[in-house]
Amino acid sequence: MSEHPSTAPPLLAARGLRFARNEAPVFGPLDFAVDAGEALLVQGDNGAGKTTLLRVLAGLLQADAGAIDIDGHPAKTSLRSRAIAYLGHLPALKADLSALENLNFLCGLHGRRRGQTPVSALGIVGLAGHEDTLARQLSAGQKKRLTLARLWLAPAPLWLLDEPYANLDLDGINLVNRMVQAHLRSGGAALLTTHGAYAAPPVRTRMLTLERPA
Amino acid sequence: MMWPAAKALMARDLLLLWRRRGDALQPALFALLVVVLFALALGGEAQALAKVASAVLWLAMLLAGLLSLDTLFRGDAEDGSLEQWMLAPVPLAWLVLVRTFMHWATTALPLLVATPFLGELLHLPHDQLPVLLAALALGTPLLSLLGAVVAALTVGMRRSGILVALLALPLYVPVLVFGAGSVSAAAQGLDPIGALLLLAAGLVLALVLAPLAAAAAIRIALS
Numbered sequence: 001m002s003e004h005p006s007t008a009p010p011l012l013a014a015r016g017l018r019f020a021r022n023e024a025p026v027f028g029p030l031d032f033a034v035d036a037g038e039a040l041l042v043q044g045d046n047g048a049g050k051t052t053l054l055r056v057l058a059g060l061l062q063a064d065a066g067a068i069d070i071d072g073h074p075a076k077t078s079l080r081s082r083a084i085a086y087l088g089h090l091p092a093l094k095a096d097l098s099a100l101e102n103l104n105f106l107c108g109l110h111g112r113r114r115g116q117t118p119v120s121a122l123g124i125v126g127l128a129g130h131e132d133t134l135a136r137q138l139s140a141g142q143k144k145r146l147t148l149a150r151l152w153l154a155p156a157p158l159w160l161l162d163e164p165y166a167n168l169d170l171d172g173i174n175l176v177n178r179m180v181q182a183h184l185r186s187g188g189a190a191l192l193t194t195h196g197a198y199a200a201p202p203v204r205t206r207m208l209t210l211e212r213p214a
Numbered sequence: 215m216m217w218p219a220a221k222a223l224m225a226r227d228l229l230l231l232w233r234r235r236g237d238a239l240q241p242a243l244f245a246l247l248v249v250v251l252f253a254l255a256l257g258g259e260a261q262a263l264a265k266v267a268s269a270v271l272w273l274a275m276l277l278a279g280l281l282s283l284d285t286l287f288r289g290d291a292e293d294g295s296l297e298q299w300m301l302a303p304v305p306l307a308w309l310v311l312v313r314t315f316m317h318w319a320t321t322a323l324p325l326l327v328a329t330p331f332l333g334e335l336l337h338l339p340h341d342q343l344p345v346l347l348a349a350l351a352l353g354t355p356l357l358s359l360l361g362a363v364v365a366a367l368t369v370g371m372r373r374s375g376i377l378v379a380l381l382a383l384p385l386y387v388p389v390l391v392f393g394a395g396s397v398s399a400a401a402q403g404l405d406p407i408g409a410l411l412l413l414a415a416g417l418v419l420a421l422v423l424a425p426l427a428a429a430a431a432i433r434i435a436l437s
Binding site for chain 2: 058059060061062078080081082084085086088089090091092093094095096097101104105106107108109110111
């Protein structure tokens with residue numbers, strides 16, 4: 001990892017991050033940092049705490065100890081909501097709305113990346129022509145692609161992707177990698193969880209391996 | 215940022231309502247059923263009906279609201295929408311307020327509009343109608359806001375049908391007492407304004423506090 005953009009603070013940094021559920025430690029203490037233009041691959045077995053880590057970083061769960069900095073500032077709710085786009089296990093799609101209507105709502109909620117529209121995002125994720133298809137009629141992989149379109153439209157620089165490759169075909173896996181690559185090139189960063197079976201995107205990558213606490 | 219999010223949420227809720235219009239009619243039909251059954255059970259005696267008309271209308275509205283309470287946040291919790299609400303750059307309490315307003319506008323408001331007709335069915339004395347409408351206009355949003363807190367508290371549970379009712383009813387009782395009380399005061403020739411003002415005060419208080427409480431409850435339920 002040469003040509004490090006030295007002076008700027010990392011986009012995301014965690015120090016001594018620890019989380020326990022009912023006194024049973026889930027992960028940590030963890031220390032890591034992600035610079036703009038970098039991806040952090042979070043690996044670990046099922047139950048190692050990958051999802052929990054992402055939920056803590058997103059602010060859906062409270063860490064028991066440790067600090068999270070975004071762009072050098074302590075991660076407060078207002079800062080988090082502007083800096084982070086989270087792709088979780090739940091699709092956040094309404095089954096009775098069409099693909100385009102779902103995206104329109106989520107854009108209204110989160111704001112929109114400049115120069116992108118819901119229609120263009122649907123084209124990018126390979127759902128062109130499905131604008132008016134109800135979400136309930138999409139396949140699992142197509143739903144995943146729709147959530148990727150939502151991610152693509154989000155103006156946030158930091159992507160937290162929980163198992164982004166799940167349910168996707170080979171073409172879809174390439175799509176995720178291309179999206180991450182383009183996002184990193186425009187100055188963003190991404191955290192991806194995977195249990196290690198997939199090819200990582202061809203970008204500058206750091207690794208973080210979680211182990212199930214004994 | 216607040217208005218675009220609110221507009222997007224309102225548009226979404228209206229679209230969803232239209233797509234599932236059969237379900238959306240349920241509370242209104244339920245209220246109609248209560249009113250009609252009451253009229254039939256009392257045998258169409260105009261005098262007996264007139265005495266209980268305002269109370270029956272209040273109960274029908276309250277129970278219709280209770281019926282749809284569980285769906286307020288459950289669907290959004292199950293498909294992950296609430297997670298995205300929590301991560302949005304607008305306060306969760308604001309989205310909860312907008313959602314609750316939509317719930318009121320789609321369940322209570324149509325009934326409010328239909329109240330004069332339902333009142334006719336129950337031989338409601340015409341001089342009581344303005345007071346009843348005022349009490350319902352103040353009371354039903356208050357019921358929706360209180361209900362939102364209860365729905366948020368139970369959103370983490372898989373099945374909560376009876377629990378919602380048990381938690382909501384004690385909160386609903388004061389609203390019912392003052393709401394129905396204002397109409398019966400007017401019927402006896404007393405000034406109903408005191409009860410109406412109390413309802414208004416409760417509504418103002420709930421407008422400020424209920425969304426905050428519901429948002430806090432949602433955060434706890436989803437963590």
